[in-house]
Amino acid sequence: MDFDEIVDDVGRAVDLAGVAIIVCGAVAATAVFVSRLLGRRQALPDLYRLYRQNLGRTILLGLEVLVAGDIIRTVAASPTLGSVAVLAAIVGVRTFLSLSLEIELEGRWPWRKAAAGVDRDRV
Structure with missing residues (x-):
């Protein structure tokens, strides 16, 4: 296994972690919402x-981890002008989001x- 393959595998692992963060976080946020909704401890607009x-x-958080994966794979593995331009576009879109x-x-x-x-409600 050479350096490029290792870097690509690490980048893919970081991407997988980013997706896992989004999926697990969405499931957890939904579970908290449903739990509070069934308990009716707060008004529906506040729960929403x-x-x-x-x-x-x-x-x-997931987007930040996905950007890290893109940077690892693009810059460390294949730093061509085209790949850096694609990375810049991806990072630009994700930064805007x-x-x-x-x-x-x-x-x-x-x-x-x-x-x-001002105290923002955080869970």
Whole structure:
């Protein structure tokens, strides 16, 4: 097994971890939502908002891990101009998705500080 094969396998393993994070996180967020829904400890709009936040955080983490896998496979294994351009496009799209999700979850730009005294519900 040569270096390129090892790097490709590591990149695929990181990609698999990213997908697993998204799937497991989505299942966990759904389980928490259903549990709270059946327990009716909170109003439905609040439960839905928390569900979306938990699901969004899971997707953000998974996207970050998937970007790491892309970087490992593209830059370490085959750093051609074409592969780096494809990587740049993939990272650009995933960064846009991450930024959009962050704004959706927090209700503000990521570089803006949270308002003093605001306690965001987190699970």
